[in-house]
Amino acid sequence: MKPKMTLKKIASELGLSISTVSKALKDDKDISQENRDKVQAFAKFYNYRPNSIALSLKNKKTKTIGVIIPEIVHHFFAKVISGIEEVANSKEYNVIIGVTNESLDKEAINMEMLIDGSIDGFIISLSKETLLKQNYIHLQEIQNRNIPIVMFDRVVDDIVCDKIIVDDREAGQMAVQKLVDIGCKKILLLTTMDYLNIGRLRTEGYKDALDINGIEYNEDLVIKIGELGDSDEEQRSLEDRINKVFDKHPDIDGIFGVNEIYAVTALNVARMRGLNVPDALSVIGFSDGILSKYARPHLTTVSQHGFQIGELAAQTLIDRLEKEEELPFTTQLIKTELIIRDSTRSTPILSK
Amino acid sequence: MKPKMTLKKIASELGLSISTVSKALKDDKDISQENRDKVQAFAKFYNYRPNSIALSLKNKKTKTIGVIIPEIVHHFFAKVISGIEEVANSKEYNVIIGVTNESLDKEAINMEMLIDGSIDGFIISLSKETLLKQNYIHLQEIQNRNIPIVMFDRVVDDIVCDKIIVDDREAGQMAVQKLVDIGCKKILLLTTMDYLNIGRLRTEGYKDALDINGIEYNEDLVIKIGELGDSDEEQRSLEDRINKVFDKHPDIDGIFGVNEIYAVTALNVARMRGLNVPDALSVIGFSDGILSKYARPHLTTVSQHGFQIGELAAQTLIDRLEKEEELPFTTQLIKTELIIRDSTRSTPILSK
DNA sequence: TTGTATGCGTTATCAT
DNA sequence: ATGATAACGCATACAA
Numbered sequence: 221m222k223p224k225m226t227l228k229k230i231a232s233e234l235g236l237s238i239s240t241v242s243k244a245l246k247d248d249k250d251i252s253q254e255n256r257d258k259v260q261a262f263a264k265f266y267n268y269r270p271n272s273i274a275l276s277l278k279n280k281k282t283k284t285i286g287v288i289i290p291e292i293v294h295h296f297f298a299k300v301i302s303g304i305e306e307v308a309n310s311k312e313y314n315v316i317i318g319v320t321n322e323s324l325d326k327e328a329i330n331m332e333m334l335i336d337g338s339i340d341g342f343i344i345s346l347s348k349e350t351l352l353k354q355n356y357i358h359l360q361e362i363q364n365r366n367i368p369i370v371m372f373d374r375v376v377d378d379i380v381c382d383k384i385i386v387d388d389r390e391a392g393q394m395a396v397q398k399l400v401d402i403g404c405k406k407i408l409l410l411t412t413m414d415y416l417n418i419g420r421l422r423t424e425g426y427k428d429a430l431d432i433n434g435i436e437y438n439e440d441l442v443i444k445i446g447e448l449g450d451s452d453e454e455q456r457s458l459e460d461r462i463n464k465v466f467d468k469h470p471d472i473d474g475i476f477g478v479n480e481i482y483a484v485t486a487l488n489v490a491r492m493r494g495l496n497v498p499d500a501l502s503v504i505g506f507s508d509g510i511l512s513k514y515a516r517p518h519l520t521t522v523s524q525h526g527f528q529i530g531e532l533a534a535q536t537l538i539d540r541l542e543k544e545e546e547l548p549f550t551t552q553l554i555k556t557e558l559i560i561r562d563s564t565r566s567t568p569i570l571s572k
Numbered sequence: 573m574k575p576k577m578t579l580k581k582i583a584s585e586l587g588l589s590i591s592t593v594s595k596a597l598k599d600d601k602d603i604s605q606e607n608r609d610k611v612q613a614f615a616k617f618y619n620y621r622p623n624s625i626a627l628s629l630k631n632k633k634t635k636t637i638g639v640i641i642p643e644i645v646h647h648f649f650a651k652v653i654s655g656i657e658e659v660a661n662s663k664e665y666n667v668i669i670g671v672t673n674e675s676l677d678k679e680a681i682n683m684e685m686l687i688d689g690s691i692d693g694f695i696i697s698l699s700k701e702t703l704l705k706q707n708y709i710h711l712q713e714i715q716n717r718n719i720p721i722v723m724f725d726r727v728v729d730d731i732v733c734d735k736i737i738v739d740d741r742e743a744g745q746m747a748v749q750k751l752v753d754i755g756c757k758k759i760l761l762l763t764t765m766d767y768l769n770i771g772r773l774r775t776e777g778y779k780d781a782l783d784i785n786g787i788e789y790n791e792d793l794v795i796k797i798g799e800l801g802d803s804d805e806e807q808r809s810l811e812d813r814i815n816k817v818f819d820k821h822p823d824i825d826g827i828f829g830v831n832e833i834y835a836v837t838a839l840n841v842a843r844m845r846g847l848n849v850p851d852a853l854s855v856i857g858f859s860d861g862i863l864s865k866y867a868r869p870h871l872t873t874v875s876q877h878g879f880q881i882g883e884l885a886a887q888t889l890i891d892r893l894e895k896e897e898e899l900p901f902t903t904q905l906i907k908t909e910l911i912i913r914d915s916t917r918s919t920p921i922l923s924k
Numbered sequence: 925t926t927g928t929a930t931g932c933g934t935t936a937t938c939a940t
Numbered sequence: 941a942t943g944a945t946a947a948c949g950c951a952t953a954c955a956a
Contacts, residue, residue, distance in 0.1 A: 222716045226933060237943045242935065252941060267713070272688040273628045274933035277948050282625065284668075284690075292657070293650040301644050305671050309682070314668050314690060316636075319657050330661070336624040337949090338636075338666060361619070364574050484866050491868065514836050514863055516843065578949060589927045594951060604925060626949035629932050689933090 225268040286339035295509030303530020328358035341368040391556035392425020404474030410482035517562035638691035647861030655882020680710040693720040743908035744777020756826030762834035869914035
């Protein structure tokens with residue numbers, strides 16, 4: 221095993237001073253060619269690498285980004301991390317991940333753990349509990365310490381910082397408009413409780429689309445799901461709720477689910493009821509994840525461009541970190557995209 | 573904005589020396605109660621937190637774990653990270669993630685970035701390219717520097733270190749045995765190329781099960797998939813290959829896919845051919861991910877306990893990091909579990 | 925009871 | 941052309 225090399229060791233080994241070695245390593249013209257060569261060869265042989273901790277201490281920069289997310293076993297967040305990693309790596313930044321499991325406490329603890337100088341800035345998507353309780357003292361604490369924050373997706377107005385968001389309202393409208401365009405008259409909405417921005421905004425988009433097309437909003441056709449865990453029971457209860465709505469409104473001809481799971485669940489329920497998708501019923505989901513791709517029929521869905529969001533978040537943070545001037549805070553809106561697959565009719569029903 | 577607090581500032585502010593402040597903060601009996609109170613109150617008010625970088629430099633420990641994985645948008649790896657996070661957090665460790673995208677170069681670069689003192693140890697699952705090229709110099713370099721490595725899932729004999737592996741061979745055998753038990757006579761195997769341990773071992777398990785049950789191995793019934801990306805074309809080509817095998821062997825009554833995607837793809841193909849699953853054909857997959865849960869019928873699958881693997885990997889690494897003595901290297905085998913859902917018949921066909 | 929000095933590894937400023 | 945010294949923030953052995 222090779223010993224860890226430090227400037228000190230190289231210096232004493234070569235009979236030079238630490239500062240000479242340091243300069244020689246950077247090929248400083250001050251140092252004689254001979255010594256430069258000697259030092260560099262020695263360093264290379266022993267695989268010398270400057271200790272990044274010492275550098276961090278000296279430079280007061282860690283070149284590390286802290287990423288706080290509610291869940292990692294989740295297609296969208298995983299994609300975002302992917303994008304962050306990509307940009308961060310290309311700029312020689314490391315990425316520390318903290319998972320909150322949708323808990324306010326864990327969010328606060330996770331961030332606490334990192335504000336002791338471990339990271340230069342945060343990229344965060346808030347936990348459900350944080351949004352529900354509207355408790356942001358941990359975020360304010362971060363800002364007091366002048367540590368930059370970039371929020372994405374699950375953002376909040378009370379904190380002033382850079383934000384990257386999906387235009388959820390427009391996305392919802394676009395999806396429902398598509399359903400209307402292909403002839404749907406009675407569209408079931410599967411959404412979340414209102415405290416989740418994403419659900420609320422997509423729901424508003426749903427209403428917008430109905431409005432524009434002169435379709436009356438019917439509360440019966442909206443299912444708001446509180447919590448949906450992995451468990452089979454919760455899954456089944458959602459199926460039950462969908463089934464009940466269908467019992468009462470058998471003429472539903474379109475479904476919009478604000479995430480993949482809702483949409484795929486609806487797809488399965490519809491098929492169990494013997495409804496032909498997409499001929500009798502069209503379905504659109506949200507988040508272009510693995511479920512949408514492998515569902516049968518393949519699910520038409522709104523893509524959120526998670527990777528791109530990650531890239532942009534990292535880029536925004538690093539820009540702020542590295543620019544001298546004070547940059548103004550920005551809110552960047554990422555356009556969504558409707559990915560047409562097989563769960564929506566390709567041609568409108570000809571009505572007359 | 574509160575200024576960053578340091579011992580130095582507290583000391584000068586309170587007219588004490590740095591070391592007095594340092595001791596007072598740890599409630600050292602050496603220091604007068606009066607000063608202890610004063611310092612602690614002051615520190616609390618200004619929200620003082622010892623700078624972790626300075627501590628790392630002093631202690632030569634970063635309390636940070638580097639995790640290197642091939643992919644993050646992947647259920648199994650995400651689960652493993654979850655498990656690592658859980659244990660790491662509870663022990664006050666941070667987790668830095670590096671994603672290799674299955675590339676040897678990125679694996680080496682990612683690890684290079686971290687061996688400059690940023691982390692205390694690695695947890696890694698090797699990239700496909702690394703396994704294919706069998707190039708481990710970057711790993712040896714790590715070991716030269718005496719940085720502990722824990723490998724999981726995609727491990728390799730040439731590197732001596734702690735390992736956490738799934739008993740893939742046994743798991744494969746168990747799955748196929750289940751198919752045999754419920755009466756399958758002709759079982760199609762969807763597997764990877766042999767250079768991936770996981771595919772090779774599961775394939776061996778398949779053969780084991782056939783052997784034990786006196787069923788002849790038939791090469792026709794084995795589809796080895798080289799690379800399968802996300803793209804629709806690749807997806808379709810797999811479907812084509814499966815279809816061709818079915819054309820030649822319409823009496824296939826069981827399918828074992830070494831991952832979720834293969835199994836779900838097979839499920840879809842079977843259904844397109846009008847085969848009733850599970851009555852005419854039973855299917856078993858691998859990795860208990862989201863696809864298995866939402867596929868119709870719900871997919872019977874081998875669960876790898878990714879979360880548990882992550883927990884164990886982190887625990888093993890931290891143990892080695894914190895114990896004084898030299899621990900012997902261990903290889904821990906995680907048992908898999910067959911999760912019976914609806915893609916397998918519940919009762920054997922009565923043959924006579 | 926308090927304070928001084930040293931070292932962790934590096935870079936930069938300022939002698940020599 | 942080379943080297944001594946200080947500083948980053950902290951802990952600690954040792955002095956006072």
